[in-house]
Amino acid sequence: MTEVQRRPGGRSARVVAAVRAAVNELVAERNPGDVTVGEIAERAGVNPTSIYRRWGTLEALMLDVEEARVEVKSPIPNTGTLRGDLLAYARQVAREITRPGGMAFLRAVLAVRQSGDTQHQSSWGPLHKRAAQLQSMLDRAADRGESAPALNDVLDCILAPIYLRAIFGNSKPREEHLAIFVDRALGPV
Amino acid sequence: MTEVQRRPGGRSARVVAAVRAAVNELVAERNPGDVTVGEIAERAGVNPTSIYRRWGTLEALMLDVEEARVEVKSPIPNTGTLRGDLLAYARQVAREITRPGGMAFLRAVLAVRQSGDTQHQSSWGPLHKRAAQLQSMLDRAADRGESAPALNDVLDCILAPIYLRAIFGNSKPREEHLAIFVDRALGPV
Numbered sequence: 001m002t003e004v005q006r007r008p009g010g011r012s013a014r015v016v017a018a019v020r021a022a023v024n025e026l027v028a029e030r031n032p033g034d035v036t037v038g039e040i041a042e043r044a045g046v047n048p049t050s051i052y053r054r055w056g057t058l059e060a061l062m063l064d065v066e067e068a069r070v071e072v073k074s075p076i077p078n079t080g081t082l083r084g085d086l087l088a089y090a091r092q093v094a095r096e097i098t099r100p101g102g103m104a105f106l107r108a109v110l111a112v113r114q115s116g117d118t119q120h121q122s123s124w125g126p127l128h129k130r131a132a133q134l135q136s137m138l139d140r141a142a143d144r145g146e147s148a149p150a151l152n153d154v155l156d157c158i159l160a161p162i163y164l165r166a167i168f169g170n171s172k173p174r175e176e177h178l179a180i181f182v183d184r185a186l187g188p189v
Numbered sequence: 190m191t192e193v194q195r196r197p198g199g200r201s202a203r204v205v206a207a208v209r210a211a212v213n214e215l216v217a218e219r220n221p222g223d224v225t226v227g228e229i230a231e232r233a234g235v236n237p238t239s240i241y242r243r244w245g246t247l248e249a250l251m252l253d254v255e256e257a258r259v260e261v262k263s264p265i266p267n268t269g270t271l272r273g274d275l276l277a278y279a280r281q282v283a284r285e286i287t288r289p290g291g292m293a294f295l296r297a298v299l300a301v302r303q304s305g306d307t308q309h310q311s312s313w314g315p316l317h318k319r320a321a322q323l324q325s326m327l328d329r330a331a332d333r334g335e336s337a338p339a340l341n342d343v344l345d346c347i348l349a350p351i352y353l354r355a356i357f358g359n360s361k362p363r364e365e366h367l368a369i370f371v372d373r374a375l376g377p378v
Contacts, residue, residue, distance in 0.1 A: 160353035188377055
């Protein structure tokens with residue numbers, strides 16, 4: 001039995017997939033702050049204790065769902081030029097944060113930060129996996145002989161204003177704004 | 190009696206001052222997400238219904254407290270040069286967002302945004318008052334003959350990365366980072 005449970009595609013993997021799908025549906029349907037573990041369990045057809053045992057808290061589950069979603073929906077671009085990659089990345093970020101339920105991720109991050117969680121004290125915290133992938137994209141550009149900015153410049157110039165506008169501005173940045181953000185990250189020519 | 194209540198410094202003003210002080214104390218003492226209207230009322234020595242009547246929701250109260258705090262603690266700088274003003278502004282933002290309880294403001298903004306509040310649909314939403322003050326600072330620089338960036342550039346280049354680092358990075362940007370943010374806002378020389 002143990003062997004079967006550990007097999008990818010076994011019961012365990014099905015539970016994870018069902019729970020993640022339930023979270024994505026629920027945060028898109030309503031105020032994500034109102035979604036409870038009980039509702040997620042019901043929608044996924046699992047026991048709430050399975051959720052607590054695997055993820056610990058609702059916030060940890062939200063972060064996990066976002067990470068899995070980013071992996072699938074927003075693969076790191078590889079367009080052949082750094083400017084092309086950064087523009088594609090900017091469009092991904094703008095699309096994801098402004099989708100219904102997109103802010104649930106930020107809300108979960110703030111909740112984890114405030115509860116003094118120490119799992120994510122590494123540089124860029126809950127973004128660390130994504131940050132490592134972006135660093136590979138920058139390294140690839142440098143290998144091609146392009147002049148690549150530092151990772152912090154990419155996050156400060158592109159990710160930060162898109163998130164800020166989502167939080168305060170109620171609007172998705174237009175294409176010309178994204179181009180300005182990318183040019184800032186690339187720095188003075 | 191009505192005349193007395195409306196007088197600045199009267200009972201009404203004392204309630205507002207006591208409630209704001211209670212919020213500032215409580216969010217600095219503990220996880221701001223755990224602060225309740227009941228606790229605020231108890232600390233301020235007022236009835237919870239007074240809080241609901243005046244502010245409506247906990248989130249609206251949090252935004253009001255932040256606005257009042259910014260007014261007092263972070264007056265718009267007037268150093269004589271735009272670069273000096275922007276650097277002073279960047280230091281204010283970094284200091285306020287990283288103070289104990291500083292993230293409570295962002296959390297309240299996210300809560301208001303998610304509940305579909307329509308009071309703050311103006312440009313830059315809950316930041317609109319602050320944005321107008323910053324615009325005056327930029328206009329003053331232009332009047333002196335300095336080349337001033339657009340307000341959005343200031344928010345995108347300075348406010349956004351400081352907030353992003355507070356949310357994800359667990360650290361206050363160092364002085365040299367703030368100088369980089371300011372130079373980006375000022376644009377290519």
